[in-house]
Every structure is written in C-alpha cells, then in structure tokens.
Amino acid sequence: MKIQNGGCVVILIILVSFLRESYSISYRNFDEFFKNITGGKNINLRPVLDHKSKVDIYLFFHLIYIKEFNEVEGKLSLTGYFNISWVDQTIPWNSTENGIEQFTLQEHIIWKPSFIIGNAYDGVKLIYRDENVIRVQSNGVVTWTTGDNYEVFCNADVSRYPFDAQICNLEILPWGYTNEEISVVPIFDYVVHDLLNPQKTWEFIESSVTKREDLQLITFSMLLKRHPMFFVLNLILPISVMIILNIFVFLLPPESGERVGYAVTVLLAIAVFLTISSENLPATSIPRLSSISILLFADVSISAFIVMMVILSSRYYHREGEYPVTKCMRGFVNVSRIVRCKMCCCSIKKGKYSEKENGEEIKWTDVGKEIDMVCSIFITVVILIVNALYIIDVAV
Structure with a gap:
C-alpha cells in the first residue's frame, strides 16, 4: 500500500514538472513570436506594403x-x-x-x-x-x-x-x-x-x-x-400660484385696510422666490431670451401693476366728501356698468346713461368698487393670455 502511494506521488511530481516545463516553453515561444512581429518596425510609417495605398x-x-x-x-x-x-x-x-x-x-x-x-x-x-x-x-x-x-x-x-x-x-x-x-x-x-x-x-x-x-x-x-418636471414643480407652479393669489386682493373689502399690505406681501414673495430660483434659470439671451424668463418678468410686472391699482382703488374709495366725483370718473363707472350688463336696457337712451332717470348718484366708493371689478377681470384675462402664449411658444 505504501509502495503504491509512493508511486502515485512520484508520478504526480513528474506531471507537475512536465506542465511547468510546457508553460515555460510556451512563454518563450510567445515572447520570441512577439519580438518577431513587433521588432524593427518604424511606427512612423503607415502599415501598408505599397506606400501609395490608403x-x-x-x-x-x-x-x-x-x-x-x-x-x-x-x-x-x-x-x-x-x-x-x-x-x-x-x-x-x-x-x-x-x-x-x-x-x-x-x-x-x-x-x-x-x-x-x-x-x-x-x-x-x-x-x-x-x-x-x-x-x-x-x-x-x-x-x-x-x-x-x-x-x-x-x-x-x-x-x-x-x-x-x-x-x-x-x-x-x-x-x-x-x-x-x-x-x-x-x-x-x-x-x-x-x-x-x-x-x-x-x-x-x-x-x-x-x-x-x-x-x-x-x-x-x-x-x-x-x-422638465423638477423645474415645473419648483419654479413654474409656485410662481403661478402666487400670481393667482394676487388677484384675490380685489375681493378683500376696502374697509379692512389690509388690501395694500396683502398685495405688497405677494409682490415681495414673488421677488424673493425669483431671487432664490434665479440660479436655475439659464443666464443667457443667445439666440434669444428664454420664454420662462419673459414669463417671470411678466408675472412680476403684473404683480406690481396690481399693487398700483389697489393703492389707486383704495385712494378713490376713501375719498368720499373731499371732492365731487369728476365727470371722467362718472363716465368710467357708467361704461363699466353698461359693459357688465348691470343696468336695464330701458336706462339707456341713445347710447347715453342718464343718472336722473336711474335715480342713482355715483359716489367715490362706486368708483373704487368699479376699479376693483375692472382690474380683477382685466388682470385675469392678461394672466391667461400670457400663460397661453408661453405654452404655445414652448410647444411649437
């Protein structure tokens, strides 16, 4: 049994030696082959047998x-x-x-x-x-x-x-x-x-x-x-929500005294938000300014216009007793009421409104209310048009 085991060991040693020798020869052959293939070549010459060939x-x-x-x-x-x-x-x-x-x-x-x-x-x-x-x-x-x-x-x-x-x-x-x-x-x-x-x-x-x-x-x-989804959720939608909130300032009663503060607060919120978000906007105007930059500028301008009209409306509303309503303001109120169909058809004669026939006296409070009504409708239409133009521009 021991003799058989010893014989197996000898055979195993011989096989390992043979394999090592085979590997050594194979490596030497490959090394010689590699030198024959790459040796003496000028790497500056194109590898063609005919120098005129491509x-x-x-x-x-x-x-x-x-x-x-x-x-x-x-x-x-x-x-x-x-x-x-x-x-x-x-x-x-x-x-x-x-x-x-x-x-x-x-x-x-x-x-x-x-x-x-x-x-x-x-x-x-x-x-x-x-x-x-x-x-x-x-x-x-x-x-x-x-x-x-x-x-x-x-x-x-x-x-x-x-x-x-x-x-x-x-x-x-x-x-x-x-x-x-x-x-x-x-x-x-x-x-x-x-x-x-x-x-x-x-x-x-x-x-x-x-x-x-x-x-x-x-x-x-x-x-x-x-x-686009990140920019829509973090830039376009927030500014759209704020500009819509700005319209509701005209629904606040003028007596509350918070109208101007509300409008200014929304304007400042928009300005601060744009300052924070400006790093996400492309700072280039070549070949032309981005539509989103124009849209945001329009939103800020609309918000500033709302502040101006709220101040003007409040000024007229609280002007009662100081001065009589001017002819220009009476005409503005009449036209506004006619357009909104608040007057009966029988009140209109020959295209003109007669205060005496209606029996209603126009006051400064009426002027303020009409300014609120006209501005709310006008600004809503402007916002819709501006956003529609933006959507058309980016979609076409």
Whole structure:
C-alpha cells in the first residue's frame, strides 16, 4: 500500500514538472513570436506594403455617461470611448503554426493613426493615453480602444427652457494625414449607447453620424432632452400660484385696510422666490431670451401693476366728501356698468346713461368698487393670455 502511494506521488511530481516545463516553453515561444512581429518596425510609417495605398480606418463612439452640460458656457462633458480599427499589412501571421490567434500590446509599440477632437472646449487635443492597449489579430486587423472624458462646445438654445432639447456634436478628425493616405469610415450611423448611465437632468433621445469628405471629419450628433418636471414643480407652479393669489386682493373689502399690505406681501414673495430660483434659470439671451424668463418678468410686472391699482382703488374709495366725483370718473363707472350688463336696457337712451332717470348718484366708493371689478377681470384675462402664449411658444 505504501509502495503504491509512493508511486502515485512520484508520478504526480513528474506531471507537475512536465506542465511547468510546457508553460515555460510556451512563454518563450510567445515572447520570441512577439519580438518577431513587433521588432524593427518604424511606427512612423503607415502599415501598408505599397506606400501609395490608403489605410482604411473604421471607428465608432460608445457613449457611457453625460457628465455635465453647461448651457451658459456652451460646454458639454461626455464620458465614452472610441473603437478604432484598421488592417496592418505588415503584421499578419499563420495562426495554425503557433496557435496564437491574437494578442495585446501597448499603443506606442506599433503605428496608429492620430486623431483630434475637432470641437474640443479647451483647445486642440489628441486622442491618446499611454495606458491604452491595442489588440492585434492574426489577419492583421488592429483594434484600438481609447476612452476619456471629452469636453466639447455645444451652443445651447434655451428659448424653450425647461422644455428644451439640444443637439450637440462630438467631432473627430485625423491629424497630420491627407485624404490620399488614410480614409476614415464610421462603422455605425448612430452613437452606441447600450451602456449609457442615466443622467439626472438630460435624457438621450437619438443620434446620427455624418462625414465631411474633404476633412475626413466624423460628426457624432446627439439629441438631448431636458427632464422638465423638477423645474415645473419648483419654479413654474409656485410662481403661478402666487400670481393667482394676487388677484384675490380685489375681493378683500376696502374697509379692512389690509388690501395694500396683502398685495405688497405677494409682490415681495414673488421677488424673493425669483431671487432664490434665479440660479436655475439659464443666464443667457443667445439666440434669444428664454420664454420662462419673459414669463417671470411678466408675472412680476403684473404683480406690481396690481399693487398700483389697489393703492389707486383704495385712494378713490376713501375719498368720499373731499371732492365731487369728476365727470371722467362718472363716465368710467357708467361704461363699466353698461359693459357688465348691470343696468336695464330701458336706462339707456341713445347710447347715453342718464343718472336722473336711474335715480342713482355715483359716489367715490362706486368708483373704487368699479376699479376693483375692472382690474380683477382685466388682470385675469392678461394672466391667461400670457400663460397661453408661453405654452404655445414652448410647444411649437
């Protein structure tokens, strides 16, 4: 029994030694193969057997994350990587001889094309990172995958904020080569985004890829749509509620003495709210001012107008006994009553109102009440029109 166990141990040791020797030989063979493939190559020369031939370069962009979009500065920050491939005519080998189908190496060991971001935000930048690797296949196909955080220009149109959508481009073009030396071909007509992480403000809608032949410029266009719900709930709805509350000041009895205070309080509340919320508004007027900025300015103006009319109405209401009602104010009251159909048709003769026939004397309190009534109707109509125009503008 002991002899059998000892024999098994000897056999196991021999097998392990054999496997170690096989691994050592395999590594040495691969190292020799690697040196034969990459040694003595001039990485400055294009990998073609005929120097007059073009190198066809195929690429696509894979979007991973939309990091930031600053509409004021026009800066879009993207995280992703380029997959670039070409055929190196000086590399192909017979994989059946050594069993090696493909391998990887550092990108500075063999030739690779130079590319720049055409619309980089901080100047011209080459697509290059020392830590990137290149995969080489036995048929000579070389695949270079390089990723980074890319900051590019994107002119934003915030006229429909916060219901706006922006089209931003990522441009890439070869650097230092002519059209006779290389040809750049996009693999897909869209931006690959199957690994895209959701962004809190922007939603990726669609994309397209175009090529400008004279410059070999590849443009990756992306349509981004803003998520509006946060801005609706925290900006548009609160200011709309406050401006509606402002109208109810005309329902307060003039005798209460709180009308002016109420109107001024709402105006100050709107002003303070806009001051706090101003950081959420796009601080730009190119190509034109955003509709939401115009709407908010209109709301503040309406609120200020309400304060003025409340003061004027209160002034007239408490003017009784100081001066007689002027002819102009009597005419205003009469026209207002006629328009609101408060008078009988028999009270109107030849288009004019006769106080004597009606037997009613117009007082300053009547003037104040009519101002309240007219202003409440007029301002309500104005608010509806302003908001309707805003909705039409952002919807069209």
